[in-house]
Amino acid sequence: MVKICCIGAGYVGGPTMAVIALKCPHIEVAVVDISVPRINAWNSDQLPIYEPGLDEVVKQCRGKNLFFSTEVDKHVREADIVFVSVNTTESAARMIADVSVSDKIVVEKSTVPVKTAEAIEKILTHNSKGIKFQILSNPEFLAEGTAIKDLFNPDRVLIGGRETPEGFKAVQTLKEVYAHWVPEDQIITTNLWSAELSKLAANAFFAQRISSVNAMSALCEATGADVTQVGSHLLMLCRLCVKPLAQMSRKWAYAVGTDSRLGSKFLNSSVEFGGSCFQKDILNLVYICECNGLPENRFVSSMFNTVSNKKIAVLGFAFKKDTGDTRETPAIDVCKGLLGDRARLSIYDPQVTEDQIQRDLSMNKFEWEHPLHLQPMSPTTVKQVSVSWDAYEATKDAHGICILTEWDEFKNLDYKRIFDNMQKPAFVFDGRNIMDFEKLREIGFIVYSIGEPLDAWLKDMPAVA
Ligand SMILES: NC(=O)c1ccc[n+]([C@@H]2O[C@H](COP(=O)([O-])OP(=O)(O)OC[C@H]3O[C@@H](n4cnc5c(N)ncnc54)[C@H](O)[C@@H]3O)[C@@H](O)[C@H]2O)c1
Helix, strand or coil: CCEEEEECCCCCHHHHHHHHHHHCCCCEEEEECCCHHHHHHHCCCCCCCCCCCHHHHHHHHECCCEEEECCHHHHHHHCCEEEECCCCHHHHHHHHHHHCCCCEEEEECCCCCCCHHHHHHHHHHHCCCCCCEEEEECCCCCCCCCHHHHHHCCCCEEEEECCCHHHHHHHHHHHHHHCCCCCHHHEEEEEHHHHHHHHHHHHHHHHHHHHHHHHHHHHHHHHCCCHHHHHHHHHHHHHHHCHHHHCCCHHHHHHHHCCCCCCCHHHHCCCCCCHHHHHHHHHHHHHHHHHHCCCCCHHHHHHCCCCCCCEEEEECCCCCCCCCCCCCCHHHHHHHHHHHCCCEEEEECCCCCHHHHHHHHHCCHHHCCCCHHHCCCCCCCCCCEEECCCHHHHHCCCCEEEECCCCHHHHHCCHHHHHHCCCCCCEEEECCCCCCHHHHHHHCCEEEECCCCCCHHHHCCCCCC
């Protein structure tokens, strides 16, 4: 029986290995982690992460061909294929070298600086004691909140390896694992560096696209344009950026472009970026922005200018819906801003615990990426923050509501009931643009929704106009 071991039972390692175990019943999969609470949770009914569909997959295979364990050395030693899905790839590589007694394929799954695979390779070969390691890069493209769906139907699986006979063989071995459920033409094989760079490039493209839409939405608010209508034209604009991509190797561009979130059409266009029009239009846009004097953080600076000692209900804390993950969530900055202005916060998120919220609000940014066991155990509780398990409770007697995560259930709350129980005037800040703002205004709320024209009430405020 082929044995797989995955180091790191996190958002990537856990779901990915559960799906491999489900789709490949003849492979034994062990997921190992140094965090005892995390492994205990994986072995319990309350999994450590929330992902739609994950519970069912884990229940079907756990104890059969899927195991969660803290016996890191043992499982690494026994494995034929070792996945590395941690943020501390170097120490994981040293550990693999220390404990191995047979040849292994080591698959780097983390998103890491390019050429980390080469660094891992160096660590392993310099400490190999005659054991042969083949290093593969197999970056993960799943998105939290849709991890199981993404793993069942990936746009593509990318496997990079050394272009040697042994390297090709290792790539083929991993390809055969995925081929149990992924069509072969969607499994792209490249060299090591291309695979690593593709993942970083895809993320850079996402970031660019998100920033552009965000900047546009700020302009839409001020000018009265509709961000969703402008958004569809943005797709056309994106095609103008194609020239630099055309200069990349075709395979590499394909690896990036097959991501449905980016759109493969994006790379097919032959329109060139250049000439005077594009630059002129960008300058025009800058001019319009300057004329409209867009304030940086309209919500904190104007809408709740007097938040001191007022109760603000925060709906949503996770960085997006259908996950309990709070790393880099914008909610942290917004809440810290409000706390800095001496507001009292009442927070509700369907999947984030009070402990996590308190930890996030009392921690410095640089501590976020630390593994849980290295984070402060009992952070000082932020006193002006209360966490509630019910949206109606959280919003009771509040002066304003901030919607910071796009959970579907927030769209279906009884806002009339909420309005009746709030202080007046009652504000809603829809930071995710998910609400029917006209309906809210009919109820009586003063609404500020990202990317939508400003409420007449807000327009009259000197700090906003
Ligand atoms: N979260 C995502 O959506 C996503 C998507 C694609 C790629 N990635 C990348 O995948 C990697 C893992 O991300 P994640 O979100 O799963 O991280 P995570 O923090 O959820 O999980 C990492 C786990 O590894 C464990 N760990 C750390 N060092 C270890 C060691 N030496 N031995 C054993 N266990 C160890 C930690 O205890 C933790 O449980 C990162 O490089 C990330 O950038 C993440």
